[in-house]
Amino acid sequence: MTTVKDILAFLETLCPTYMKEEWDNVGLLVGSGYQPATRVLVALDVTDGALEAAKAIGADLIVTHHPVIFRPISRLSADSMPYRLAAAGISVISAHTNLDKAVEGVNDTLAARLGLTDIEIAADGMTRVGTLPEEMTATAFAAHVAAVLGTPVRAAGDKPVKRVALCGGAAGSSMFAHIGSADCFITGEVKHHEWLGAAGRINLIDGGHYSTEVPVVDTLCGWLTEAFPDLMVVPYHEGECFSIVK
DSSP, rough: OBBBBHHHHHHHSSSSSSGGGTTTOOOOEEEEETTBSSEEEEEEEHHHHHHHHHHTTOOOOOSSSSSOOOOSSSSOOSSSSHHHHHHTTEEEEEEEEEHHTTSSSSHHHHHHHTOOEEEEEEEEESOEEEEEEEEEOOHHHHHHHHEEEEEESEEOOOOOOEEEEESSSSSTTEEEETTTTSSSEESSOOOHHHHHHTEEEEEEEOOOOOHHHHHHHHHHHHHHHHHOSSSEEEOOOOOOOOOOOO
């Protein structure tokens, strides 16, 4: 019988813990490695909706990208998510920055969805730089990104686009440090001063944190289904946690 520990060991071969950033928290964050695992829910986050979906399918385990426990907790109240998961007998494995960096992980999945080829891994281990089959106008490429992600995007710049750099989620303060000769940079969170910093240098697209990372849920499901054929693996796509009001 497959156990949580078996699944953790498998994921360790693809997105090993040593690849995480030092501030990150990954691995088995709730539950026991010796717990049998027959049904797994895969999600970007452990939300109320994800927990209810896991209960509905009788899941023993939730595998997420964002850690269910990120900062140290000083008390464990009955309404906290870790407590509720433990009370429901559901373990959680989270793979965060190690999955961002992994081959075929968050950023390789995004690059593949966008149709990029000749993918290079930048020095930070996260940023990917690839090439479009054909050059596109800035407007056409922004529309392409929006269509692939299934969400409106924010875009700036008017350079023709052939070479693309990307980092799903929040690229952080070093977002322009690893773009190489790219014409456009795609990420999930752009601050005001970053838009200003990109002006005249590179086209910039903000595709949203959720939308640039959620494709990896399907990647994780594929990995688990192939490795554990007897395991029931269910993806959970909750959608953005906000709405756009015009």
